[in-house]
Amino acid sequence: MTRLEEVALEAGVSKSTVSRVVNGGPYVSARARSAVLAAIDRLGYRPNQAARSLAGNRTDxxxxxxxxxxxxxxxxxxxxxxxxxxxxxxxxxxxxxxxxxxxxxxxxxxxxxxxxxxxxxxxxxxxxxxxxxxxDDFSGGVAAVRHLVGRGRRRIAAIAGGGDVDRLNGWYRGMGRAGLSADLVVRAEADPASGARAMSVLLSSEPGLDGVFVGSDVLAYGALEVLRTRGLGVPSDVAVVGFGDLPSSSVVGLTAVRPDxxxxxxxxxxxxxxxxxxxxxxxxxxxxxxxxxxxx
Amino acid sequence: MTRLEEVALEAGVSKSTVSRVVNGGPYVSARARSAVLAAIDRLGYRPNQAARSLAGNRTDxxxxxxxxxxxxxxxxxxxxxxxxxxxxxxxxxxxxxxxxxxxxxxxxxxxxxxxxxxxxxxxxxxxxxxxxxxxDDFSGGVAAVRHLVGRGRRRIAAIAGGGDVDRLNGWYRGMGRAGLSADLVVRAEADPASGARAMSVLLSSEPGLDGVFVGSDVLAYGALEVLRTRGLGVPSDVAVVGFGDLPSSSVVGLTAVRPDxxxxxxxxxxxxxxxxxxxxxxxxxxxxxxxxxxxx
DNA sequence: CTGAAAGCGCTTACAG
DNA sequence: CTGAAAGCGCTTACAG
CATH class of the missing domain: 3.40.50.2300 (Response regulator)
Known part of the structure; x- marks a missing residue:
């Protein structure tokens, strides 16, 4: 455990000077600085964190x-x-x-x-x-729509849970930008069953549906289940994008917006x-x- | 920020004594101890961690x-x-x-x-x-078999990846304890596809299979897929127990041994x-x- | 730009 | 069982 004092001795300067260079302080001549740096390197000096905190009145x-x-x-x-x-x-x-x-x-x-x-x-x-x-939930929603549109989808729906307002707003914005009508929206709870119900509702009101943005992964699981049960191809007939990217989503193969x-x-x-x-x-x-x- | 010294003053003792009671040291009269404790409480004293580390030469x-x-x-x-x-x-x-x-x-x-x-x-x-x-992989394997046997299963197989030796040994032990023959073992890699292959192999060699212990959850996903594809009921025909309990397993509904x-x-x-x-x-x-x- | 000195808030022998 | 004193390794005015 080399101490600052030993560095000072080795470099031929005072403790104050060593402290200044260690802390990147001003008022140090280039000459002193390099001598200190060399000494630190030679001695393998590492400041004692506790002493530093005590004297400096901060903990780092x-x-x-x-x-x-x-x-x-x-x-x-x-x-x-x-x-x-x-x-x-x-x-x-x-x-x-x-x-x-x-x-x-x-x-x-x-x-x-x-x-x-x-x-x-x-x-x-x-x-x-x-x-x-x-x-940024909003931009996630926008990105989801952009993706679906890029895949040639036009009749794009949204399924959103209670907390997914920004995501849903992003979807609206994305739809608007793409010049698509944002009329297919169903609200849901926070479980797969609710996602399944929402999907069923959408399918009966718009059989021509070809894309869905789902506000959360769990809802998407339910939606996928319905799609498969009805024999609809995913994504061939209906493309699905979730939001959240739970670890389980990689097993399910769900395309999703993922928080970083x-x-x-x-x-x-x-x-x-x-x-x-x-x-x-x-x-x-x-x-x-x-x-x-x-x-x- | 109350200091130790102020506690000493308040309690009418020396800093040394305060330090002793704070650190649970010996050689403190009951009288002094309670005075110090009361003072600490009154003043809301919290030791300065940095000073402590510096003086005590430890960091806590x-x-x-x-x-x-x-x-x-x-x-x-x-x-x-x-x-x-x-x-x-x-x-x-x-x-x-x-x-x-x-x-x-x-x-x-x-x-x-x-x-x-x-x-x-x-x-x-x-x-x-x-x-x-x-x-404790071994006891996990034992527990899996115990569970399956408790559900009335008798022809219990094992699918194990390369790193699942202890789990597999647990399975052997469990089978031995239950007096069952431990002949249905297939080794696998570490992906669902490999789990699926293993399951197929088992099914053809022993159609009477009624339980499987799978060394890892990902292998189990593949095995489940095969079972479902073949129209076998899970767990009615074949009960499955995985190992690892990935978050995805709760979505899949996989019964599994879970590390705590x-x-x-x-x-x-x-x-x-x-x-x-x-x-x-x-x-x-x-x-x-x-x-x-x-x-x- | 530099150094001597005081001080940060504790712990720990040491002497009693 | 108790206290006075030294010391832990730094930082920071202060004087130069």
């Missing part, structure tokens, strides 16, 4: 509080995104699945959960009062870094999802 | 290095398990998705990846040279705590999986 730690299970499926990727940018900034990621974390400079909140007063917060998913990052969790993580970390630097931050950042082409 | 942080994607699907639960026991011990969880972490007292390694020299390591999944926690990731996390954290305390540790801990009953 960012907490991630996993308040609920809303991001469980993508948590690994989310962590990768967060850690990638945080570690690049010299910050460490402390995760807690409890109510909170203390001893951190800021907290990233996944889902609900309280946070310590006094530290900045950035949320994953829509939140009020704090900056947040979320999936790693990107969400990166965005949140960047937002946090901006907050910590004292710069003004946008109230939210929307991350465009990608489209995963599979067999439907 | 355990790192979790996510080296590869092998536990991605269960990572959220794994984190919950780890954090639950760690936070109960006053330890913080620092996660890194890079090659390593430094400035921690020990590291939990998920999959491959290097670790800093000099700190104790505990691995998730079989590892050599370091203590590890892993799913939260439990794995808890076990790993306990192992680490034991290592850190300097006590001798077992070379590994096997965590029994559970059986998720669904529709196959």
């Amino acid at each position: 730690c960012v907490g991630l509080v996993v308040g609920d299970r809303s991001f469980d499926a993508g948590l690994a990727d989310l962590l990768r995104g967060v850690d990638t940018v945080l570690s690049g900034l010299g910050l460490r990621l402390v995760v807690s699945t409890g109510a909170s974390v203390d001893g951190v400079d800021g907290v990233l909140r996944v889902g609900g959960g309280g946070v310590p007063a006094g530290v900045p917060v950035v949320s994953f998913g829509h939140a009020v009062g704090v900056p947040y990052v979320a999936v 969790h790693e990107s969400l993580g990166r965005s949140a970390a960047h937002l946090m870094a901006t907050v910590l630097s004292g710069s003004p931050v946008p109230p939210f950042t929307l991350v465009p999802p990608s489209l995963v082409l599979r067999s439907t | 942080c355990v790192g979790l290095v996510v080296g590869d994607r092998s536990f991605d699907a269960g990572l959220a639960d794994l984190l919950r398990g780890v954090d639950t026991v760690l936070s109960g011990l006053g330890l913080r969880l620092v996660v890194s998705t890079g090659a390593s972490v430094d400035g921690v007292d020990g590291v939990l390694r998920v999959g491959g990846g290097g670790v800093p020299a000099g700190v104790p390591v505990v691995s998730f999944g079989h590892a050599v040279g370091v203590p590890y926690v892993a799913v 990731h939260e439990s794995l996390g808890r076990s790993a954290a306990h192992l680490m705590a034991t290592v850190l305390s300097g006590s001798p540790v077992p070379p590994f801990t096997l965590v029994p999986p559970s059986l998720v009953l669904r529709s196959t």
Whole structure:
């Protein structure tokens, strides 16, 4: 464990100077800087994080509080995104699945959960009062329509659950842009059975249907079931695009709009870094999802 | 931010004494202890972690290095398990998705990846040279057979991929215990198509088959497909049990042996705590999986 | 641009 | 069982 003092000795400068170059501070001559850098390299010096925190009155730690299970499926990727940018900034990621974390400079909140007063917060998913990052549902809906239209579909319907308003709005926009009539819309609950019912309704009202955008993957499972039962080819007769891309969707072969969790993580970390630097931050950042082409 | 010194003043004792009670040290009179505890409570004192680390030459942080994607699907639960026991011990969880972490007292390694020299390591999944926690594949295989036998099955086959040896051995044991002949075994690769081929082979060699234990969920998907295609009822004609319990399995309705990731996390954290305390540790801990009953 | 010095909030021998 | 004192390895005004 080499200490800063030994680096100073080796470089022939004072501890203050070493500290300045380590922290990228100003007011260091090129000569001093290179001597220090060389010494650090020679000695394999790594600053003691605890001493640094104590003296500097900051922790260089960012907490991630996993308040609920809303991001469980993508948590690994989310962590990768967060850690990638945080570690690049010299910050460490402390995760807690409890109510909170203390001893951190800021907290990233996944889902609900309280946070310590006094530290900045950035949320994953829509939140009020704090900056947040979320999936750009609207552009996902637009992208889904663009895809279907690109496949030659014209009579495109939408099935949307209660929480899928932005996705549905994206669908409307996409339909409008393509000059198609956006009259085939059915609302649904959040389970496959409800998706199946919606699909049946659509099929009876418009037998000429050739494409469907479904607001969530689970609804899409039900819709697919109905299509197959009725002997309709997917995607030959009716092309289907889901939204969410559950792991199960790859087994089912569902083409879907997929939230990019790693990107969400990166965005949140960047937002946090901006907050910590004292710069003004946008109230939210929307991350465009990608489209995963599979067999439907 | 109340400091230890203020607690000492409030309690009418020295800093040393406060430190002793905070750290649960010996040699403190009951009188002093309660005075200190009361003062801490009154002042809302929380020890400064950085100062503590610096003075005590320990970090009270355990790192979790996510080296590869092998536990991605269960990572959220794994984190919950780890954090639950760690936070109960006053330890913080620092996660890194890079090659390593430094400035921690020990590291939990998920999959491959290097670790800093000099700190104790505990691995998730079989590892050599370091203590590890892993799913008890063998007992999972036994449990699968027990389940099938309990459902009245007698001609029970096994489909196993290359890495499923312990699971397969569990199956042998289970069959032996039930007094059934363990002659229906087909080896497979790691994709649904291979599972389908294996199922076809089994069906032609033993039309009286009434149960199958499949070493992994993906293989089971292929097997189910074949069963359905041939018009065999599942589970009426042939009951199927998978292993792994991918999220997709709940959609498919697959009955399966499921690794308990939260439990794995808890076990790993306990192992680490034991290592850190300097006590001798077992070379590994096997965590029994559970059986998720669904529709196959 | 540089260095001496104080201080961050704890823990830990040591002496009592 | 208790307290005074030194020290952990940095950062940060301050004076130059």
